Amino acid sequence: DNNDDATIPEGAIVFDADVDNAGVGTDSNNATSYTITKNGVTIEVSKGILGGPYQNEMHYRVYKNQTLKVTSSAGNIKSIAFTCTANGDAQYGPGCFTASTGEYAHNGGAVGTWTGEATEVVFTASINQVRASQIVVVVE
DSSP, X not given: OOTTSOOOOTTOEEEETTTSXXXXXXXXXXXXXXXXXXXXXXXXXXXXXXXXXXXXXXXXXXXXXXXXXXXXXXXOEEEEEEEESSOTTSTBSGGGEEESSSEEEEOSSSEEEEEEEESEEEEEEOSSOEEEEEEEEEEO
């Protein structure tokens, strides 16, 4: 485990690309819509890979101009933290996402954090592809 991971609040639902995966593709040619549900929270990528191996690493990949939707049947989503494989606005970094609602920000590092109150949040990889190794969702 590396020290870049976002701090995990108690009761958070953690999607770890090494463990929680649905993607079987290895590159954009295999990208399709994938869904993973855990403890009442679903992450769905419109076109990407959720945990497929790439260069011996597992990632959640959202290709450019595609979306990653987080929905909750367990209550309102209060925060979502993405631990990405690059920093800031660089390709694969958290700065490549825009959110449909709430507040989304990053501090220039590898972690992007959404805060708000919603049962569904759609993130669009509007600037470039985003790759995350972990997604931490807090539901209230």
